[in-house]
Amino acid sequence: MVTIKDVAKRAGVGIATISRVINNTGSVKPATKVRVQKIIDEMGYQPNDIARQMLKQKSNIVAFVQPNNTHFFFSELLYEIEKLLYEDNVKVMVCNSSEELEKEIEFINMLQLNRVDALILLTNNEIQDKVKPGMPIVSFDRRFDGIPFVASDNYSGGIMAADELYKNGCRNMLFIGDDAQGEHSNIQTEVSKRRIGFVDRCKELRVNEVLTYEYPLGDYLISPNRVKQIIKDNPQTDGIFAISDAVALAVIKELEKNGKKVPEDVKVIGFDGGRSFLNLGKRISSIGQSPKLIGKAIRDAVIKQINNQKVNDIILPVYFSKGETV
């Protein structure tokens, strides 16, 4: 490896001069500058980033901690964030937790180790006591004391879903989602507001009934058997709001397998925007959230955290994306 010393020796100047040239700081005699630059180019010298990190005690790396990078929405979000942070010369480290608490803790610990400057955290686990106020963390879709967070307006999304179904004639509503957002769970993510908004609005609309089904966490894709049973138990249901597009998909498939037509007999709305489908069938109707907006908000929050500036929580708008299942 060629170091700043090597260049200095060859150029017959002190290392400070080399430093001044590569960083374009201080004052250097133009002639010297040119000569040094030429030698730098000849030798192919590039300053060692680790040494710079050492000095600043900053890695210029941010960890993106998520359950699984193959979930399409996370991929979209990661894509936007990486693109934005590239402009800030901040790199993104992917960290898949597989929902495992221990892995999450290890990833968070990278902050103490100075391995990363900040953390973008997507988790469903109960780790409030691991994320101490003041840590350079941005949480998505989940509130922790003292940690800035970014989320979609899930509550409005729930309302929107109820309105759309109602507008299209549904009167027997059903919500289906996972237990992390359950009424009885002690974990309360922002995502639970999808259900709450939906139920609140259904009540206002005075629909005949509103059922909520919740399944154990970890089952990202609800099991077909469970769905089948729900359908069987509730033959009168004509409008379903699913907590995600993936769940909506499972529900629609099972409905059709059991002789119900979508949207004729039952209308279904998912959540995320219906983009996750390289799809040969009908397009799913969905409450959409924008990776671009969210990515921008997270990027801004991360940069502010790194610069020790105050960060405010941010809630971003959602929209209805009409497909063919309503």
Add this chain to the structure above:
Amino acid sequence: MVTIKDVAKRAGVGIATISRVINNTGSVKPATKVRVQKIIDEMGYQPNDIARQMLKQKSNIVAFVQPNNTHFFFSELLYEIEKLLYEDNVKVMVCNSSEELEKEIEFINMLQLNRVDALILLTNNEIQDKVKPGMPIVSFDRRFDGIPFVASDNYSGGIMAADELYKNGCRNMLFIGDDAQGEHSNIQTEVSKRRIGFVDRCKELRVNEVLTYEYPLGDYLISPNRVKQIIKDNPQTDGIFAISDAVALAVIKELEKNGKKVPEDVKVIGFDGGRSFLNLGKRISSIGQSPKLIGKAIRDAVIKQINNQKVNDIILPVYFSKGETV
């Protein structure tokens, strides 16, 4: 930040002793060890990783350079690799090139900067002169002089596709893929072997004709208009092999929109394994490649590179995944 010096001072010993305790190296009197450990715990001391990197001149980070992390197969691959490298205490940095040459060059330059120890490279650009032999790079699906590479057995995949279509009665074959793999392109990726294997086999099978259509690179999803034209121009076609599942999807949709039934009138096979579809329609038939196998091969190659060991090129088997489009 609490440093090794702070601990040493508090413990009334030299920093070397603290170092020995945290690394469990050298010899330390048991009593001292216990006492020091207690102080470490009390102070919440954790060794600064940047300082360690400084000393070893190693970051324990690998860059995963890809066109776009929302492509499902890349996501799957990244997932496997991250999981494996986690066990080696090596982190993965996501780098989206968006197929831009300049970004790829910048990412490759992170090796010189010591920002990453190695690079996993997925590219369609002509950058042979940027990846010099000996650089700690592992290339996927693309050969570069002096750079170890990993790929699926694309040629066999092409043969498999031809065989499956033939077996199911197709006699008028068509291949559709992008130009990076084109006969006339000067860029030759391993992926082009899908077409070559397909065409070779079709000739052996003496089918009536084999057409190959190729569209400009960058169009990951071929445009519907182009597909429509191809279909219109070739009404006799009864078997199509698409270079990817995404392209197969576009083709099938357009076929059905134009009154052709799949698989009754035309059979279609894609490439990647048909897993990328959270799908409401028929499952796509596809030549599959295994992210697990490929991930393992890449991880091994990366670790060997970091340890300056010789790495051999690796070709991994593909398989036929039957869906409902053949």
Add this chain to the structure above:
DNA sequence: TTGTAGGCGTTATCAA
């Protein structure tokens, strides 16, 4: 305009 030297937080070598 330039060079010298100190320091960032470790680990490793060498004496004691």
Add this chain to the structure above:
DNA sequence: TTGATAACGCCTACAA
């Protein structure tokens, strides 16, 4: 069994 010290490569006062 220990501690002082010299790296690792860079930036930045401070002095010249």
